[in-house]
Amino acid sequence: MKSSLNIVTIILCVWLSWGRTDGAQKRESGEVSFHRIQASSLFPSPSSSCVLSPRASNTKSSLHVVHRHGPCSSLSSKKADHDEILRLDQARVKSIHSKLSKKLTARDRVSQSQSTDLPARDGITFGYGNYVVTVGIGTPKHDLSLFFDTGSDITWTQCQPCAGKCYSQKEPIFNPSSSSSYSNVSCSSPVCDSLTSQGLVKQCSASNCIYLAGYGDKSFTQGFMAKEKFTLNSDVFDSLNFGCGQNNQGLFTGIAGLLGLGRGSFSFPSQTAKTYNNIFSYCLPSSPQYTGHLTFGSAGLSNSLLKYTPVSTVKDSSSLYGLDIVGISVDDKELKIPLTVFSTPGAIIDSGTVITRLPPKAYAALRTAFKEKMSNYTAAAGLPPLDTCYDFTGVESIDVPKVSFSFKGGTVVELEPIGVLFVADRSQVCLAFIANDKDDDVAILGNVQQKTLQVVYDGPGGRVGFAPNGCN
Incomplete structure (x- = not known):
């Protein structure tokens, strides 16, 4: 009888282990697919003093x-x-x-x-x-x-x-x-x-x-x-x-x-x-x-975490820096977006554009995955043209899904939480991406997504590089 009870206990433990979510298993192992941040970090005091880089x-x-x-x-x-x-x-x-x-x-x-x-x-x-x-x-x-x-x-x-x-x-x-x-x-x-x-x-x-x-x-x-x-x-x-x-x-x-x-x-x-x-x-x-x-120059470019991707040619512009996006991941899971969705319009990186623009099909996939991961939070009215927003009133910590971009050459750039969200106020924090109007409109990597990254423009090498914690 005791032997039978032990067998049942073992089976139950195995079943419970299989039934646990991937997220719970990753949290216990120290491997998490989201960023847990204090909500207060998104809303710095307007009276704060300046901190120099x-x-x-x-x-x-x-x-x-x-x-x-x-x-x-x-x-x-x-x-x-x-x-x-x-x-x-x-x-x-x-x-x-x-x-x-x-x-x-x-x-x-x-x-x-x-x-x-x-x-x-x-x-x-x-x-x-x-x-x-x-x-x-x-x-x-x-x-x-x-x-x-x-x-x-x-x-x-x-x-x-x-x-x-x-x-x-x-x-x-x-x-x-x-x-x-x-x-x-x-x-x-x-x-x-x-x-x-x-x-x-x-x-x-x-x-x-x-x-x-x-x-x-x-x-x-x-x-x-x-x-x-x-x-x-x-x-x-x-x-x-x-x-x-x-x-x-x-x-x-x-x-x-x-x-x-x-x-x-x-x-x-x-x-x-x-x-x-x-x-x-x-x-x-x-x-x-x-x-x-x-x-200017190569000062500070010995960072071992720097990853480069080739600069691509932008039709009808000799000024803009072209990039080849090949994929987007949410919580370390690559979204199912056909490569032609990115390759047909192409992409640029632009310091003057605020919010990243994506091809409509790519944005739809990103928004769906993001909303699924954020389902525990209260939705808020959109802030046009931003359409996916949340009310964090009374919330102390936020689990922000990891969002990563994959570029030609195998370079993967993980965005910081502040590079995923556009903050209007505590009651209106939005997904900081917008769909282009047309499939053939060029995608644009904007400056919200570039926050805190070291972004390197290497003219002779014909490449753009990215590394985390670039302001330190």
């Missing part, structure tokens, strides 16, 4: 990356408007898709930007412009706050005198007449002749070269193509080409201009290649209470 503080070729709104920024005390962020982000994405689907000339883009009747349909919209760096320009050095953008090539800043109109900016507008190192570019120079190949409009005023850059939201900048000294901490670069904008209009308010980090010859990495070898990296901070870094 040690990487930017200790590397001479590094600049502090500051979120436009928050204690680290001197530019604005205004609280971020999430509806406005998403609206402008949607405008930027639409302009990228339009630029890649309709090959208009640069002059078409500018004429549309300056038109009061026709909507602009091409030229990359400036968007929200979350992240800012400070760069020294001129002699003596004039420190200016610039948005940095991997989707643009030309670096430009507002200049005095404002021949047309200048928008309001926090710092004094750069005055080229007070700089001993400033010079205009001649209209007959090869630099001026190459404007059109860089997606800009070339004009001439007397013997001086005039540029026009139009953006998809009717924003534009126009002024002298010029050469000037640029200073990054102790690194000094003479005679870099930049736009000295004397007629500027659009969504740039508060910021002096733009630092172009695209792939074209006018971009800052291309022009400083003799020093930095056309290599740069950045880390976007987890919240506005922290700074990240923008680092």
Whole structure:
């Protein structure tokens, strides 16, 4: 009888072991497929002080990356408007898709930007412009706050005198007449002749070269193509080409201009290649209470956790950085998405886009898997165009499903929890992905998903790298 009871006990134990969930077994073994975070970490106090990135503080070729709104920024005390962020982000994405689907000339883009009747349909919209760096320009050095953008090539800043109109900016507008190192570019120079190949409009005023850059939201900048000294901490670069904008209009308010980090010859990495070898990296901070870094050159790239994927060619754009996405996983389980869903439209990585855009079928698969894993939490109303949101009022800890992207070459990048969620407030935290309108719209890896990652752009190697904990 005792023997029979022992056999029953053994069978029951085996059955219970088989009946346990994979998650429970993984938790006991220390292998979990989700991130358990304190809900309070998603909602930092608005009165928090600024915490500086040690990487930017200790590397001479590094600049502090500051979120436009928050204690680290001197530019604005205004609280971020999430509806406005998403609206402008949607405008930027639409302009990228339009630029890649309709090959208009640069002059078409500018004429549309300056038109009061026709909507602009091409030229990359400036968007929200979350992240800012400070760069020294001129002699003596004039420190200016610039948005940095991997989707643009030309670096430009507002200049005095404002021949047309200048928008309001926090710092004094750069005055080229007070700089001993400033010079205009001649209209007959090869630099001026190459404007059109860089997606800009070339004009001439007397013997001086005039540029026009139009953006998809009717924003534009126009002024002298010029050469000037640029200073990054102790690194000094003479005679870099930049736009000295004397007629500027659009969504740039508060910021002096733009630092172009695209792939074209006018971009800052291309022009400083003799020093930095056309290599740069950045880390976007987890919240506005922290700074990240923008680092030029190979400093800090010995990280053994860095994984690279080749840069792919983007049709009709020499500026954008293409990537080949081959899969997405949720909780370490690869979603069933045909490879052609990604390969047909292609993908880019963009520092100026906020929310990642995915092909409709890929987004549907991701949303379904995410909602299944989040079924224990209270659903909330959507925050258009975000449609999968949760109310974490009263919740102390959150189990955020792991989301990973697989890229060509076997590189797998696991996103941080803050790279999966878009936080409006405690009652509205959303899945930070959006479906494209059409199957053939290019996918875009946005800056929310890049938070806290070290993202490396290796020009000579033709590759982009990723590593965790990049801001430390």
